[in-house]
Amino acid sequence: MSAIAQALPVIALPAIGQAFGGGFFSGVTVENGQRYLNITAGAAHELKGTWGARGVIIEGAGSFTDSRSNTESMAGAGSELAQKVLALEISGYTDWAIPARDVQELQYRHLKPTSEENYCWNRDGDNPNSLPVGLLYTAEFPAQTAIPAFRDDGEEAFMGSWYRSSSQRSADSAFTMTFDGGNQGNIAKNYELRVRPVRRELLID
Template identity: 50%
Template structure:
């Protein structure tokens, strides 16, 4: 996205937090994993193909109304210091030359939006486990 001139992606690549400078906007399937594991609310999920994630191990299958449910990690629950907002976040995966994918952390909906739209971004880092 930074190569395409998406200003927020350029800003994320310039981040220096602590001693780390390897921040990035997650791809669609990476962002889905965060939603699956760190969903802040107990809001019902939008049910269609959301959650279909062939990149994850095990593969992710479409969400049900109640799965994924609210995370058990207190810091990421609604009101917690690290909680995602009950709204959508940009993924770095482009949908087209003019749009990119996003993930809603309230109802789990995955969709796309124009790169001109305002939206949230959560910078990620990869670490070996």
Template identity: 65%
Template sequence: MSAVEKAAPAATTPAIGQAYGGGFVTGITRDPATGKRSLHITAGAAHELVGAWGKYGEKIEGADSFTNSRANTEAMAAAGSELAQKVLALDIDGFTDWAIPARDVQELQYRHFKPTTDDNWQYGRSGDNPHSEPVGLLYSEQDPAQTAHIGFRDGEPEAFQQRAYWSSSQRSANTAFTMYFDDGSQGGSAKVYELRVRPVRSVLIEA
């Protein structure tokens, strides 16, 4: 089922953490190029994958968006990324439009589903998310706090592991953006490293 085929009416937008569309509602971003709003849905922990982002030293055209997870992932797959190809092949509850989350979509995963009570990383631009609604601000020591959503806390079945996860947003020919789910630090890693991915799908929201 394509997210483009049907848009979710704003009046019925489900709540963060609600089971919906094959996963769990994660948040909303607005695309900087089109102005369109998207609702993002995170797959359950059983659907996590592990692999390399791609080839070191290869710049992939079309994998640079901070909000369009699907476009990034399709560009990765076309360039030969086995990890991206596996994500695109997922069928979860009849939904087949899964992707590796773009950087600002991934930030929402940590903001709303932070697994631990540990202090957050407070350096660089971790937490800065100009495309989310509401706009994300730099993390403080205790904000975001451990998630309030049952199932996503450390030790529970849907919890993110305290490891680095790939985003689909390319940083350079050598690196792509990552997020560490132990403290929320956002940075970059060499594309050849084998890291985790928690897939997402995105649904357009009517204005």
């Protein structure tokens, strides 16, 4: 068990995939010693778009955990995709964002739609900011989700394609993840990809 996990008390959490907070509970991240419940929007709220212009560093868009801060920085720099996500209102909640890299990893780890083997060729799955800490994927782990709605052809399932995160990699690219095998990479900012919005709530002991 990690030092972070040992230092934090255990309390009851929603079940993975449970309807919660305007979407579905998809896991816990830790930021500055605080735990956050991450909530994934339903499939009906997916968007497609570009991250932004290539060749420009956007200040404030480098967090691996703070999806909202990244998205606000993107929107302030003119990203139409980020502006659309920030304008969402789902079940009365208006704090939606493009998932940061480690928040997006939880979406795949817990809600993987396919039964295909994972790529696991790089540092796919490495997530020091989740609780429990994410380890490198194997071909078999994570397995296809047991939640029917998120399996292939389920009404909430992710598509077997690339999804954007809000975490900037460089002036030219941002972190992405493919949901047909869990490959975590980075793709040019001006390519149009899918986004599944998220929001989070502070976990109060």
